[in-house]
Amino acid sequence: MKVTIKDLTKKFASRDKTGEMVTAVDTLSAEFESGKLIALLGPSGCGKSTMLNMLSGILPVTSGKIYFDDVDVTDLSPDKREVGLVFQNYALYPHMTVLENICFPLKIKKVPKAERIEKAVEIAKMVHIEDYLKRLPKELSGGQQQRVAIARALVKKPKLLLLDEPLSNLDAKLRVEMREEIRRIQRESGVTTVFVTHDQEEATSISDYILLMKLGVMQQFSATREIYNNPGNLFVADFIGNPTINQIHGTYTADGIKADGCDELIPCAIKANEGDRVVFAVRPEAVIFENEKNTVNATVNDLYSSGKDWLVNFMIGDTDLRGYCDADFNVSEGSKIKVGFKEKGAFLFNEATGERY
Ligand SMILES: Nc1ncnc2c1ncn2[C@@H]1O[C@H](COP(=O)(O)OP(=O)(O)O)[C@@H](O)[C@H]1O
Ligand SMILES: [Mg+2]
Structure with missing residues (x-):
């Protein structure tokens, strides 16, 4: 599914009680091609999570439009958007087994039991967690828990997968391993994916496109290699690349x-x-x-x-x-x-x- 964002803006009343408004996302327009992995990149506080939460419908927009294919979803509630969400803290249900966790979104949708188990097992295989279906989350490593969270997000066959810094809680080695896994799973499922990170190396290593933000303003939206080879301004040139330019x-x-x-x-x-x-x-x-x-x-x-x-x-x-x-x-x-x-x-x-x- 293609995603089109048009002049998307989000303003918050400032948290510091000055009463001023903070523009977290500022008239941002972009189009995410169907089936691609887009990294939403930028320093902490630049508006990445705000963007993602507007795409999922958790946050209402201040102004602007969001289209899924050609359908205006700007005012659609989250449950009607068919998006899968994964956050940094995987938020698995601690008393449910892996299988129950993965099945849960289907249970909510009242999918018959046999069918939901079949679908959950299929997704569990895709994310390589099928040997742990009877375990509780606390019996899994961080990386395995994150696989379960991804499986739970994918089991409903979402049209859009949204990942907000999903690897931040993992140690360095596992982070590299899991980002390759996310890439593979994204390729296999073919679902349009938006991946939020502040880590330019992580963004560069897995994405087809990078959308780089600074203070709510889009700095560049390009194919991943292009943003490195052809930075549009000094902020972009400096942010992308290690060692830095x-x-x-x-x-x-x-x-x-x-x-x-x-x-x-x-x-x-x-x-x-x-x-x-x-x-x-x-x-x-x-x-x-x-x-x-x-x-x-x-x-x-x-x-x-x-x-x-x-x-x-x-x-x-x-x-x-x-x-x-x-x-x-x-x-x-x-x-x-x-x-x-x-x-x-x-x-x-x-x-x-x-x-x-
Ligand atoms: N609920 C809120 N109320 C007030 N300000 C907020 C709220 N959520 C986010 N912000 C502000 O909006 C800006 C963008 O935040 P966020 O989208 O969380 O950034 P990022 O995910 O890139 O770190 C920051 O200045 C943040 O303080
Ligand atoms: Mg964030």
Whole structure:
């Protein structure tokens, strides 16, 4: 099922008793293609849960519209929307077995017992929990409990699956394992899924599309690879990517960028206006070490092995930067080197507005 959001806005009376309104989601428009996994990403408090709760119908909208396919569901109650919900705290019923938990939504719908068991077992197999059907939630690991929560959300065959930070309570290793599982389950079930997370790595690893928000405002909505390769503004470039993108502040000239605290000009193929204050942003993998032409002098601060290659911390003028070099690149702390930048992975932004040139 396709989801269309049009100028969606949610305002709350502020919690700090000033009486002012907080705009948690601000005139947000987007279209979620049927069968895709969309990550709703952004820092804590940017409006992700508010968005999700409006999609599920738990929260009424302040203004704007929500369409499921071409049906306006903006004022439809949650039980009529056919959505499945999974939260961070899985909220399984503690006194029910795994099977009873998964069956519960069907019981509410008065599906006959034999049929609901059949459907629950089918979903339990999909999420790989079929060997634990007789156990109570407390007899399961965190990851297994989350599988049950997902099965319970899927058993009604929802048209939309909504997951709000579902992996936050799991430890790091399990989080990685479970995100791959969610990806697999989403692919197998084919259900349109919106996955909320503040973790850009998690979002990037599982989604088809990323919708990145800041203070209720959509910053970019793109295919996952596109948002990394083609960030629309400095906030997006900075939020996506680990290690984070390098940022060189300076003044634009036609001959190169006069970086703060640096006597040389940094070559830059992107055009701006003479004298503009800019941020030249470069992905760590776009740094070239020991390049002959278009190079700038730099000093190595330190190096870390990242397995197959080295992460080099270095300085140009006053700016700390990072890049990757081959393991056999012979440098050490304090080495004077020359570095260049590839065009792919290098972007130019206006310093004041963050807009991309
Ligand atoms: N019920 C509420 N009453 C008042 N303010 C709220 C309420 N729910 C959320 N907010 C505010 O709306 C903003 C977005 O919150 P939320 O959607 O929970 O963000 P996220 O899920 O991205 O962390 C925050 O400033 C939050 O304090
Ligand atoms: Mg939230």
